Amino acid sequence: MQALPLSELRVVELGSGDALAYCGKLFADFGAEVVKVEPPGGDPDRQVAPRVERGGGRESASFAWLNSNKRSVTAKLDDPAGVVRIERLLADADLLLDARHPVEIEASTLSHRRLRETQPGLAITALSWFGEHGPYRDYLATDAVCRSLAGLVKLVGPAEGPPVLPRDGQTAVIAGLTAFIPTLAGLFARADQGARRFAVNAFEATLQIAEFDIALALEAGSTRPRIGLNRFGRGFPVGNYATKDGWLGVTVVTPAQWLGFCAMIGLPELGPDPRYSATNDRFIHADELNSIIRPVLMHRTAMDWFERGLALRLPLALVPDMAQLLAQPVMRERGAFATVEIGTASFEAPVLPQRLTASPGKPNGRAPLCGEHDGVELSPHRRIADRAAGASEALPLSGIRIVDLTMGWAGPSAVRQLGDLGADIVKVESCQYPDWFRGTDPRGPYHPERTYEKTYWFQTMNRNKRGITLDLTTADGRAALTKLLAGADAVIDNYAADVLPRLGLDVAAMQAINPRLVIVTMPAFGLTGRWSAARAYGSTLEQASGLPSVTGRDGDPPTMQHAALGDPVGGLNAAAALMLGLTYQQRTGDGQHIDLSQVECMLPMLASSIIEQSVTGHTGPRLGNRHPRFVPSGCFPCAGEDQWVTLVVQSDAQWAALCRVMHRPDLAHDPALATADGRRADEDRIEVAVRHWTSTVRPELAMVTLQEAAIAAGVARLPVDLVGDAHLLATGHWQPVVRPFMGPHLLPSVSYREGFAERPYPIERLAPTLGQHNHEVLREIGLTEAEIGDLHDRGVIGRVATAKKSGGARQAAE
Template sequence: YCSKLLGDLGARVVVVEPSNGSALRSWGAKDRAWGGPWAHLAGGKESAVPDDVESARGLLSGLTRTADILILDEGSLWRAALPSVLPERLIRIELSPWGSEGPYAGWRGSEIATWAMGGYMFFTGDPDGAPLMIPGGQSELHAGVHAAIGALTAVRERRRSGHGQTIDVSALESNLSAHAWLISSWIASGSPMNRVPHDFTKTRDGWALFMRAVPNPNVFLLIDQPERMETVEINNIDDWRRQLGQLYEDVESWAQDYDAEEVATKAQELRIACTPVLDARGLSNNIQMATRGWWEYGDDAEWDDLRFPGPGYLMSATPAERRGEAPKLGQHTAALTEEFASTPPPTPPPAMATTDLPLAGLKVVELTGNWAGPIVGRHLGDLGADVVKLEWAARPATRALFMPGPTQDPQKYPYDRAMYFNLLNRNKRDLVVDLAAEEGKQIFLELMREADVFVENNSARVMPNLGLDYETARRENPGLIYVSMSGFGATGPWRDWSAYGSNIEASSGLASVTGYHADQVRRTPLFYADPVSGNHATVAILAALEHRDSTGEGQYIDVALNEAGAAYFFEALMEYQTTREIRRPNGNRDRRFAPQGAYRSAGEDCWIAVSVQSDNDWVALCDVIGRNDLLADSELSTLEGRTARHDELDAAIEAWTSEREQYEGAWDLQRVGVSAAPILANWQVLHDPHIHASRFYQWVEHSVVGVYPYPSWPWRFSRTKPSIRRAAPRFAEHNHEVLSELGYDDEQIAELYALEITSDVPTAPVLIARSGLSSSDD
């Protein structure tokens, strides 16, 4: 996925494959040379297959002398043929399940194993059922996007220093980076994140998902019961919660007369965040995706004409797009061998390589709330950018969730105590300004004149209604990169629909394949689409900076959470495009591996994830669990046979795991090469030996809440290491500092306070849940 992102942005990508081809070719291939996943992810790439190690050495020597980026992962079978000394200018990306160091560095990886330890799996599913994973390679997709972020950052830094570097990216840390309060909820508030009851609303033809946690009395209007609107205090989350059970029973009764899209449309007309659950066919026929031109069309040598999932961002000046067919195995070997046979050695770089932060000197302004937008600013800030966060006194930016203490005591400064805000907004300065006032608009435009990047994640109508849209900002600064993030993008019939990350799991297809069985869907009880879209937006920004630096031209980047989420649904989409089969929930099983699942271990709600990925794994598993009778059964010697008897094998594995603790069972299996891992609850993550050894969580002092651990980043740069230089800002902490930099003197700043253009405290009430929040509260 990393090389697809880079290729779609214009990079030339060469895949050096083994003689039997990349394993990805076999996914969904049936009787073809490759399946839909290869057709999608390999579009526009070149394929080389060396005859032997010697020819591989020659080809790789030439390629690495001229390449900008070398991407390696566990499946890089020609690794031994690489030159012993790589060019100093080369950027080397190392992708792995667990990272190159730590107690689990040698563990066997699998999609379910890294997902099990990455936080989401434990709290997804029914309270009385097994934890669930989202299928479709989520761990590797997260790692791929972060690898692209690392690669583009290093390319930009190399222009300054002349030196390359190595960047380690692990699937585990990429998963851990996709959380807003995984450990904060426990370490600060003592709130476990548990699995919650099914909360989708059944409709006439399927399912819809309402964002229930945010109080919205318009739901009573939706179901024709306006008299109940006066029965709830919308500023009291606990009061709202007490009504949720009965309220949504009534909503479901009302919804039986409508299809899912009708329910969502009627809800959205009342500004209620509700979306239909769309499967692969639903997305293929969706009017919003079609209107925005998200689908890409292209030929494929195996599958003829296909529609391919589009990018997670629309870029006005340099569109990311599929740039050709997927290659046949070894299609370009001869041409590449000839081209790179006599490549001259690269010019030596400067003698001294700097260790300055890679994005030092970059100026970023953000107007963001919740999660998708703030994570973009945090990434850029961690990498060295100067980030100024704009807030409104009347609309403080998500400063309410997970305050320290068992009762989440707000104390005097509740708006500075939210761990959710503090986690997402480090390395930023804070300026409060009323953008509805002319004086506030002027301050905004003054910031735009100096900014390299502006990021906002408001509803699509907000910035145009303020008169502060891209066209207005670019008149002040033609080189500005202006990023708008919204649920469904800045255009199309669903443009003004409101949605949270949980809603996007429904509309982007992810929920349609998550669950225990085909007739009932599930979701992660978090804003899962927020980090997915935020990470994609970061890739787009770094690519736009490359273009801006060479041409002086800025551009507009339109990020729809729904499209970024659908990009992570590509496997099911390509299955439908190639076979017209609609993928449905199937627990934790995978058609490529069997048995695979979540198995109870000793203890209360303790689980181990196990994946048998080959016939050799099957032999090893049977030996460890002491089931020679299963090993002797010839029907079980093949994947097909094991898949047919999966229930029986699940029972056999769980009989063994239930007598062992999580780590005991995982280690026993890993020692013989079977992929396994404990499924970690939020209260376990910080204390896992491997995660602890990696120092992924860093302790940061905040002037109000004190010292707490926060997630760092999944990119391990060998030279220009990211850093946490300042804690998240207090509300309005940098008003005077930023305004002074814009040229305002003390008297002018005092006048802005007098006119209430700026303020030191919020003027809107902060929503507080004194009884604590659960994972069901998004």
């Protein structure tokens, strides 16, 4: 059996929280020795429901999943003996993952500045809610508060409100992945460049989900309103529909998909109807069209419609509940779930989706009991880095070349992550089939006005890349790509599973070209299995994962989160997969295929619900905006039109503070409300009191007042609000740039800082215009000036989009 990619690493986890645990899980499941440091008595998250009887007590099943394959030792951070013990652990560790609050770190004997002096070869990554600088640094937060501030709440839910809050655990996955990528990149280069320190914050990490909506808002100058459950974006139909049996997820975007959908439901006359043929027109006539579509979909089961959609290459999905998801043959055949053990207990949970075919990770495993490894001597270990990385070092992935065959959001954002860290990304499009994020409708001004160079969201997803065009339906186009692959370190595509094989560019063919290539494919359901040919957008992935079935209020339809969630989640997971593949390649010289399923990438986002189903045999009712542990919790109306603030009371002391803020001593002195259980029994009355106060206060003032009282709270922002967010402005998140065809505009930054910097990396390259780097890249792979000119004259390359060739290969990326 091959050694796992990270088996040479020793990692120490300090602090608590799901983001830390998930980042550590990525290291542990791929072979690193991860030592979790807990306080005596255990991490408080060991008590989070659902809990299992592990022999001698009950313990959190979700905690066990997050911490499988790790070791546990106990130490008190405020005790000299505990500090010494931790220092011994760090003495030969490669990496410290630290989730203590920035203020606590600065004041600690184990401060990062001191560790950089005493242990310069130790890489460090700090994880926090808001980073180490800026006005939000000391704010208290939860998943719901963080996502409210990130513009991911206000657009979700019924038009009249309140906006719908997410379930806990999702922000942790995003933040954990976001931390893992630069951390592993820094370790990748540590032998030559030294050990790096990164500070990652969950707020900016979560903004990666909002990037598309922010770009839409900046382009339009405003944000679309909240228009109802499962109604979002500018497309239609997009949402969940009841059928004869089960729920069907529908996402129709392009004109061709609309024609195919109408034909599928037996109403072909709707397709060319001029009232509905354009995307925006369908959006305007949504209520009218829904009155036609909904009764028709009730004639067949969700599975019937889904299978018809597969044949017609339509982006449809079954929307399962947790029991259905755990039983799905496709998931079972691909090994999407595996056993977690803690003590005498065992249950099933999602497996990390980075499916490395040559060096697969551990499919979950055993979680340690608290302090299980106290007194256990660790094996001798020698870290590779012997110094700290200097400020003049190149970015950690400098010298790595990745061929980007992706389109849309998920794939391009994945490769962008590595471009941000210094990799040379060569994006391959064709003049006949540009990236569809340049525009999905080639009619009207698309060609004459070159609108494909002007879409805001394309700029966001494709910074720090070079761009070329190659018509891969031609032998010369494929020959040029072959030369490019021969000298590359990795290649990634997110086409549907059958597209590249039809061009003679399947995985085996690419491995024959370059055996050391890391090849990442990322169709919706992976490259294997009966649903491998399914088409999908980010919304399709969310639907197929089952997440809508646990979001929102009990009795509502399965509720979408209105952010094409699957795209950024798939992109982050693909970036992590690339880094794992490159690390293995660095150690062994070997390439491999990574078979990523974007639907499986979504499963950690709802791990707690999957685990609850596995442990208890059922999933509890949806709670809407209420929280299973914290009372009160919700999104409450503020003064003004459609203004909201999210607040979460996490302790009895915070309840007393909230009562003072609301000037309600009667509630504070009511003994029945002194505990969370007591407040839950009277939650309706409490929420009335909270609404009575919040409705008299502006949302910004409500947030500041609550935070000053040490209560987690955040304004429910619109995406367009984020360009003026005081914290993001203070920390340099927005970078002003000027690009041909676009003019001046803002681009978001990475969600981490290197060293102790207050500002992120500067953006080195703007998104390429179509074919911008044809000449320089083709010269680099050995083509002569005459050969390049000939390719241009015959339309194999170019810098202007052209009409699609009839009968040409359909390169539908997602």
